[in-house]
Amino acid sequence: MPDLLPKPFQxxxxxxxxxxxxxxxxxLDMSTVPILEERLRAALSDGAGRLVVxxxxxxxxxxxxLALLARWERDARRDGHDLGLIRGEAxxxxxxxxxxxxxxxxxxxx
Numbered sequence: 001m002p003d004l005l006p007k008p009f010q011x012x013x014x015x016x017x018x019x020x021x022x023x024x025x026x027x028l029d030m031s032t033v034p035i036l037e038e039r040l041r042a043a044l045s046d047g048a049g050r051l052v053v054x055x056x057x058x059x060x061x062x063x064x065x066l067a068l069l070a071r072w073e074r075d076a077r078r079d080g081h082d083l084g085l086i087r088g089e090a091x092x093x094x095x096x097x098x099x100x101x102x103x104x105x106x107x108x109x110x
Contacts, residue, residue, distance in 0.1 A: 007025065007026045007059070009024070009025070009026035009027060009028070009031075009032040009035060010024070010025050010026060011024045011025070011035060011036055012025070013039060013042075013043060015048075018049065018050060019048075019050045019051075019052055020043045020046075020048035020050065020052070021052050021053075021054055022036070022040060022043060022051060022052070022053045023053075023054045023056075023057060024036050024039075024053070024054075024055070024057065024058055025057035025058065026057075026058070026059060027058070027059055027060040027061075028058050028060065028061040028062070028064075028065035028068075029060065029061070029062045029064060030062065030064045032065075033064045033065055033068050036065070036068060037068055040053075040072060044081070048081075049081060049082060050081070050082040050083075050084075051072075051076070051081065051082065051083050051084070052083075052084045052085070052086060052108060053069065053072075053083070053084075053085050053086070054085075054086040054110060055085060055086055055087060055088030055089075055092055055093075056086055056087075056089065056110060058088050058089070058092050059089075060091070060092070061088070061095055062095075063095075066095055066096070066099065066101065069085070069105070070101060070104070073104060083106070084105075084107070084108040085105050085106070085107050085108070086107070086108060086109070086110040087107050087110075
């Protein structure tokens with residue numbers, strides 16, 4: 001019988017060649033956005049000048065997740081940080097397309 005419960009949300013950090021990869025997995029929604037935000041803040045506090053958020057392991061993302069990423073994009077531009085996203089699965093990326101924010105973010109290869 002398939003497991004119908006969502007996987008626990010987690011965020012892994014990977015540092016490579018001056019870039020910090022932030023890899024959320026599971027469902028990014030109103031209850032998990034604070035976890036991702038805390039990990040992003042920690043990465044900046046640790047001196048990351050370039051952040052890449054890898055969306056490939058997200059099973060779901062709602063508007064609060066999108067709002068968090070949009071706020072980080074705005075702040076990165078204002079504060080001189082570099083923020084990129086690795087495109088998620090079609091159901092996650094569709095949210096960017098529906099809102100027109102796919103033109104605002106810089107998507108990079110994973």
